[in-house]
Amino acid sequence: MTAFLYERIAEALEQSIRQGTLKEGDKLPSVRHSSKQRGVSPSTIFQAYYLLEAKGLIEARSKSGYYVTFAVTKSSRPTYQIEKQSHPTPKQLDSVSIIEEMEELRDSSTLIRLSSAYPAPDLLPTAKIQKAIIEATRMNKGQLLPYALPQGNKALRSIIGKQLLEWGDYYTPDEMIITTGCMEALNLCLRAVARPGDIIAMDQLTYFGIAQMVENLSLQVIAIPIHDENGLDIDFLEKAFQSFSVKVCLSVTNFSNPTGAVIPTGQKQRLVKLLHQYQIPLIEDDIYGDLYFDTTRPSTCKQFDEEGWVMYCSSFSKTLAPGFRVGYCLPGRFLSAVLQQKRIHSISTDSLAQLSLLHFLQKGRYSFFLRKLRTALHKQSLQYAQAIRMHFPKEVSFLMPQGGMVLWLSFPARFDGYQLFRAAKEQDIGISPGQVFAVEGSYKNYIRLSFSHPYDEKVETGLKQLGQLAKKLLH
Amino acid sequence: MTAFLYERIAEALEQSIRQGTLKEGDKLPSVRHSSKQRGVSPSTIFQAYYLLEAKGLIEARSKSGYYVTFAVTKSSRPTYQIEKQSHPTPKQLDSVSIIEEMEELRDSSTLIRLSSAYPAPDLLPTAKIQKAIIEATRMNKGQLLPYALPQGNKALRSIIGKQLLEWGDYYTPDEMIITTGCMEALNLCLRAVARPGDIIAMDQLTYFGIAQMVENLSLQVIAIPIHDENGLDIDFLEKAFQSFSVKVCLSVTNFSNPTGAVIPTGQKQRLVKLLHQYQIPLIEDDIYGDLYFDTTRPSTCKQFDEEGWVMYCSSFSKTLAPGFRVGYCLPGRFLSAVLQQKRIHSISTDSLAQLSLLHFLQKGRYSFFLRKLRTALHKQSLQYAQAIRMHFPKEVSFLMPQGGMVLWLSFPARFDGYQLFRAAKEQDIGISPGQVFAVEGSYKNYIRLSFSHPYDEKVETGLKQLGQLAKKLLH
Numbered sequence: 041m042t043a044f045l046y047e048r049i050a051e052a053l054e055q056s057i058r059q060g061t062l063k064e065g066d067k068l069p070s071v072r073h074s075s076k077q078r079g080v081s082p083s084t085i086f087q088a089y090y091l092l093e094a095k096g097l098i099e100a101r102s103k104s105g106y107y108v109t110f111a112v113t114k115s116s117r118p119t120y121q122i123e124k125q126s127h128p129t130p131k132q133l134d135s136v137s138i139i140e141e142m143e144e145l146r147d148s149s150t151l152i153r154l155s156s157a158y159p160a161p162d163l164l165p166t167a168k169i170q171k172a173i174i175e176a177t178r179m180n181k182g183q184l185l186p187y188a189l190p191q192g193n194k195a196l197r198s199i200i201g202k203q204l205l206e207w208g209d210y211y212t213p214d215e216m217i218i219t220t221g222c223m224e225a226l227n228l229c230l231r232a233v234a235r236p237g238d239i240i241a242m243d244q245l246t247y248f249g250i251a252q253m254v255e256n257l258s259l260q261v262i263a264i265p266i267h268d269e270n271g272l273d274i275d276f277l278e279k280a281f282q283s284f285s286v287k288v289c290l291s292v293t294n295f296s297n298p299t300g301a302v303i304p305t306g307q308k309q310r311l312v313k314l315l316h317q318y319q320i321p322l323i324e325d326d327i328y329g330d331l332y333f334d335t336t337r338p339s340t341c342k343q344f345d346e347e348g349w350v351m352y353c354s355s356f357s358k359t360l361a362p363g364f365r366v367g368y369c370l371p372g373r374f375l376s377a378v379l380q381q382k383r384i385h386s387i388s389t390d391s392l393a394q395l396s397l398l399h400f401l402q403k404g405r406y407s408f409f410l411r412k413l414r415t416a417l418h419k420q421s422l423q424y425a426q427a428i429r430m431h432f433p434k435e436v437s438f439l440m441p442q443g444g445m446v447l448w449l450s451f452p453a454r455f456d457g458y459q460l461f462r463a464a465k466e467q468d469i470g471i472s473p474g475q476v477f478a479v480e481g482s483y484k485n486y487i488r489l490s491f492s493h494p495y496d497e498k499v500e501t502g503l504k505q506l507g508q509l510a511k512k513l514l515h
Numbered sequence: 516m517t518a519f520l521y522e523r524i525a526e527a528l529e530q531s532i533r534q535g536t537l538k539e540g541d542k543l544p545s546v547r548h549s550s551k552q553r554g555v556s557p558s559t560i561f562q563a564y565y566l567l568e569a570k571g572l573i574e575a576r577s578k579s580g581y582y583v584t585f586a587v588t589k590s591s592r593p594t595y596q597i598e599k600q601s602h603p604t605p606k607q608l609d610s611v612s613i614i615e616e617m618e619e620l621r622d623s624s625t626l627i628r629l630s631s632a633y634p635a636p637d638l639l640p641t642a643k644i645q646k647a648i649i650e651a652t653r654m655n656k657g658q659l660l661p662y663a664l665p666q667g668n669k670a671l672r673s674i675i676g677k678q679l680l681e682w683g684d685y686y687t688p689d690e691m692i693i694t695t696g697c698m699e700a701l702n703l704c705l706r707a708v709a710r711p712g713d714i715i716a717m718d719q720l721t722y723f724g725i726a727q728m729v730e731n732l733s734l735q736v737i738a739i740p741i742h743d744e745n746g747l748d749i750d751f752l753e754k755a756f757q758s759f760s761v762k763v764c765l766s767v768t769n770f771s772n773p774t775g776a777v778i779p780t781g782q783k784q785r786l787v788k789l790l791h792q793y794q795i796p797l798i799e800d801d802i803y804g805d806l807y808f809d810t811t812r813p814s815t816c817k818q819f820d821e822e823g824w825v826m827y828c829s830s831f832s833k834t835l836a837p838g839f840r841v842g843y844c845l846p847g848r849f850l851s852a853v854l855q856q857k858r859i860h861s862i863s864t865d866s867l868a869q870l871s872l873l874h875f876l877q878k879g880r881y882s883f884f885l886r887k888l889r890t891a892l893h894k895q896s897l898q899y900a901q902a903i904r905m906h907f908p909k910e911v912s913f914l915m916p917q918g919g920m921v922l923w924l925s926f927p928a929r930f931d932g933y934q935l936f937r938a939a940k941e942q943d944i945g946i947s948p949g950q951v952f953a954v955e956g957s958y959k960n961y962i963r964l965s966f967s968h969p970y971d972e973k974v975e976t977g978l979k980q981l982g983q984l985a986k987k988l989l990h
Contacts, residue, residue: 363866
């Protein structure tokens with residue numbers, strides 16, 4: 041999607057703020073001046089300033105102009121202690137009991153949730169979806185109660201296929217399967233290509249539900265190391281392809297959970313080439329891909345996949361309706377095998393949720409809403425980051441995420457994220473200790489914080505308390 | 516549930532009709548006479564007659580009284596060629612390519628569907644559920660879009676737990692997990708207790724989706740032979756328990772698909788005793804259990820299970836809303852293992868479908884509707900059976916089902932059900948050849964017909980054509 045002129049101007053200013061060229065308290069050039077200088081209409085400048093204001097980066101002061109309100113210091117450079125394997129070695133995963141402890145927090149109504157990687161209810165278009173459900177229910181008498189097709193509602197597949205134009209090709213309904221959330225999509229794809237004992241190469245750091253799923257299927261795991269701040273170690277992966285009969289790869293390619301990392305486009309292209317060369321499928325989990333803060337959407341491996349080795353998976357769970365459990369996949373050459381898995385796992389996906397989402401999407405409300413959601417999340421990321429810099433020990437470092445809804449905080453090596461988790465739990469604050477995401481390595485000096493809840497007093501208090509706890513544990 | 520007096524009277528009369536004591540054209544005793552003779556009020560007799568009339572067994576003739584309208588001949592005794600193994604031998608299942616051929620029929624709009632084991636849309640309370648969806652959507656702003664609990668909506672679990680009183684105990688919400696249909700319930704239970712390579716003992720004849728699921732998990736299968744017309748060979752099962760380390764059993768205990776058989780209560784009790792003795796879990800699929808034609812519901816293994824070895828599974832897919840994909844299980848002592856599987860398979864079940872069903876159930880409409888559905892299915896079973904006796908080769912035999920929605924037709928040994936399937940497909944009629952249900956043995960001289968569609972001219976024509984095709988193939 042091409043960005044509007046005002047968006048490009050806002051983006052440039054934002055980068056200046058993020059890099060510290062424009063500092064807190066700095067006055068922005070006046071609209072008239074800026075319009076003349078850039079050779080654009082004053083209203084374009086106004087729109088750019090409005091956008092930055094909406095993101096909480098600048099504010100208008102009465103009769104004076106626009107001022108930068110965010111102090112993003114330069115200390116945000118991360119100091120990942122990347123734990124690298126020198127040789128690929130398959131192994132079986134162990135369940136982590138900490139996850140059970142984390143689950144206990146789920147029901148608490150008083151908890152300050154810094155642990156949930158899905159949008160807070162306030163960010164979702166509840167009223168609009170309520171309306172869509174009611175209209176879809178009234179209009180679809182005959183389709184409501186019978187089983188939906190195993191492959192999913194055809195009109196829904198068609199409209200999703202068209203939306204994917206944003207990053208790649210148009211996909212036909214026949215290439216897509218609707219699933220019960222992204223989790224089922226990953227499950228079905230995995231089971232379609234791998235049998236117990238097979239070797240999987242997957243992200244070194246990943247959502248623990250994915251790791252458990254892999255463990256449950258009795259697969260042997262090769263952890264692909266993180267290459268740099270962003271991206272995977274593709275050389276290591278190639279070594280693995282050469283040394284072992286790797287059956288399948290699995291990666292969250294954009295705004296990874298927990299790291300927020302995006303695999304650079306060049307690496308994605310190289311990865312797809314390798315897949316083709318070795319004839320190994322990749323399950324690409326792009327569930328956060330639509331939540332980018334820049335003006336353009338990040339690329340996907342799927343868009344470079346001309347031979348159908350990429351099994352693309354995503355859903356509406358992180359953007360629209362987590363509870364509906366509607367996801368989708370583009371399994372490429374493995375379509376019929378995945379469809380067969382769908383039949384024996386859940387027969388079909390809920391007809392009512394599919395019809396309701398279809399109705400919402402048909403009204404063209406999705407892209408408008410996504411834009412709003414991205415702006416809100418971006419603003420929250422900056423607000424949370426600022427609070428962390430203010431209240432946390434100065435040794436903490438992290439990359440500013442360019443999308444998604446999590447921050448991956450690195451502490452000095454002696455720090456134990458699990459201790460902080462326990463201490464925070466006592467004070468009714470939920471966080472995720474780093475080790476639960478580690479497929480390889482310990483990452484015990486990391487924690488994941490979610491910025492999915494609007495920044496309010498409760499969150500501010502929580503972050504303050506958390507910072508104090510971290511200082512106490514560290515010193 | 517205790518039957519009402521009028522129900523017991525209707526039941527007795529129905530048995531007389533079914534056994535041929537009362538024949539087509541026979542006049543029933545007058546209401547006055549009958550009321551005096553039985554010492555009950557005339558209105559009780561009227562209610563009994565109304566019930567029989569609703570089932571299509573008798574009709575009122577103006578100024579003359581009630582007459583039997585159904586000719587159920589005595590030739591309905593089946594001649595199952597039970598294929599028995601003498602020794603339990605584990606084996607791996609092979610996929611059946613016929614199932615793919617059957618799937619091709621799914622999308623046809625002109626097909627006469629004698630192949631689908633779920634209620635026709637006409638039998639479902641669409642308008643009432645539409646209303647429930649709309650009300651639930653309006654009333655549950657806050658709960659619609661977020662993830663539901665992995666264990667499922669608590670109020671829904673509570674109301675289902677109370678309904679199970681009909682056959683057993685009251686179950687608390689804590690003992691239950693809501694699943695994405697019964698199929699997911701079976702999957703989760705199976706994966707919670709068995710690993711690839713483990714041995715499962717399961718019904719010799721079963722729904723092919725279940726067989727594929729078992730195959731997909733790379734389990735070794737011991738097929739439990741059918742003992743008699745009804746029930747399993749428990750002696751054989753005990754032999755299997757003694758000889759092999761059987762990890763889990765799986766059985767559809769009531770109105771089995773495809774046979775319609777019900778395991779007698781005594782056998783159920785013996786089975787549960789064996790499970791306790793050998794400490795082996797049973798996955799009990801009771802998805803058709805609510806669709807009984809008698810006045811009382813059949814028993815379950817779960818009701819005799821005092822030590823938590825029975826993992827009970829069911830859903831609303833055969834009774835209310837197939838498309839909603841809402842099922843449930845009572846996993847006994849394996850609750851936390853099944854819940855763990857739920858988290859990594861689909862996280863939670865669709866919130867919208869759960870809230871809508873909850874709202875429908877809260878209005879107390881379910882038992883009223885179920886009664887109507889049972890009456891309709893019972894009537895259809897008799898209508899279909901009569902048409903089969905009229906139009907099919909005289910060598911065909913079958914048991915009259917006492918519930919569910921399928922007829923299991925046995926032909927002479929030289930007959931090939933797959934040939935009939937192919938010929939019927941040519942004439943746009945869908946049936947299920949017997950061999951796709953066979954875990955052990957060929958059963959190629961059987962077919963399964965569904966009576967889930969209201970008996971109309973189209974169905975009548977279809978059954979007539981099918982009978983002619985069968986005659987041609989047989990002679």
